[in-house]
Amino acid sequence: MTEPVNKKQKRADYRQAQKENGISELPRKRFYRQRAHANVFSDHKLEYPKTPDHMDWSTYFPAFATTTDSPSTSQPAETSLVNAADTYPKKLSKEVEVVDIGCGFGGLLVALAPVLPDTLLLGMEIRSSVAEYVQHRIAALRTQNPDTNLYQNIGCLRANTMKFLPNFFRKGQLTKVFICFPDPHFKHRKHKARIVSTTLNSEYAYALRPGGIVYTITDVEDLHYWMVQHLEAHPSFQRISEEEQDADPCVEIMRTATEESKKVERNKGQKFIALFRRLEDPPW
Structure with missing residues (x-):
């Protein structure tokens, strides 16, 4: 009598079959499950x-x-x-110009792809299974649209942006950085792991060209104020007015397209949004 295959083995078999048989159907999330958060300080x-x-x-x-x-x-x-x-x-x-930090299951990338057809967009995700899901999702979408250039302009890689962002991008290479529903790290001793901080904001300023925009959205009000406070305090960033924010088509996509935003919508939660423009460097 053969033993039943456990869930972990089922996930491994499914993903291996995806690689061997060619990815033509959209992957199923239940075979790419992973913990919601990863320790960014681990090796x-x-x-x-x-x-x-x-x-x-x-x-x-x-x-x-x-x-x-x-x-x-x-x-x-x-x-x-x-x-x-x-x-x-x-x-x-052409160069990668738009980055979604902590892209999750890739909802924002897929939604932005046809809106920014001439721009290369990259999702960066630290969780291995989730990054693999997005890669398989992109491959399937490309296979399903063979006669168009749809989804050729999006990609995803596994990376820890808190450590290695300057390894991937030159100074002034990016035009947009999206930070959507990041881990709030509620405990005070965990605040050092937040993706927006004095040090990390300098790295975003390094990678963004003048006029580039940092997009932030969260359903945690305390985290929203934290991100606003730290980005407003940085000399390279200036907050964008609500009028200009509402006129940006990427804002509505960010508000509705990500998996986390849909979850917040189902739970009737609030969404807090703030945009910041990269300023010109002052003369020496």
């Missing part, structure tokens, strides 16, 4: 480039890949980014 097994020039984006945006550009070597780029110290991988015809 996760992550791959990250030594510098932005060492990042191989062609695997995430193959439709935009160009020829190899190697300023210092003709050797092929390694798959592992951590050790690719002297190799320069295949470039893209």
Whole structure:
């Protein structure tokens, strides 16, 4: 008599079958379940480039890949980014400009893809199973739309943005950064793990070009005031007026398209939104 397959094995078998048989159907969330939060201070097994020039984006945006550009070597780029110290991988015809930090199950990326068809958007998610779900979701959407360029402009990778954001993006590369329903870390001793802080805001200012925007949304009022306080206190950011905020089409998508926003809607909760523009650097 064979023993019943446990849930963990079922999830592993399903995801392996997805990889082997080709991803044509949208993945099912129940096979990608993971804890709601991850310890950002743990040493996760992550791959990250030594510098932005060492990042191989062609695997995430193959439709935009160009020829190899190697300023210092003709050797092929390694798959592992951590050790690719002297190799320069295949470039893209355009750069990633929009980032969704902690993208969850990818609802915002999928909704923004047709609205910003000429812009490359990247989701960054620290939870391995959730990042894999988004990658499979994007692959399925591309397969289901073979005669269009739909969803070719979105990608997702597993990363800890609190540690490695400057490894992926050059100074002034980004135009938009989305921070949607981040972990509130209610306990005071956990506030150091919040994704908006004095130090991290400087990294967002580094990656954003002048005029770029940080979008924040949460259903936790205390966290909303925390993010507003810290971003307003930073010399590189200025809060955008409510009139301009309401006129931004990305705001309504952020308000309604993410899985977390739909959950808040079902529970009849409040959503607190604030946008901040990256200012020009003052003259030395």
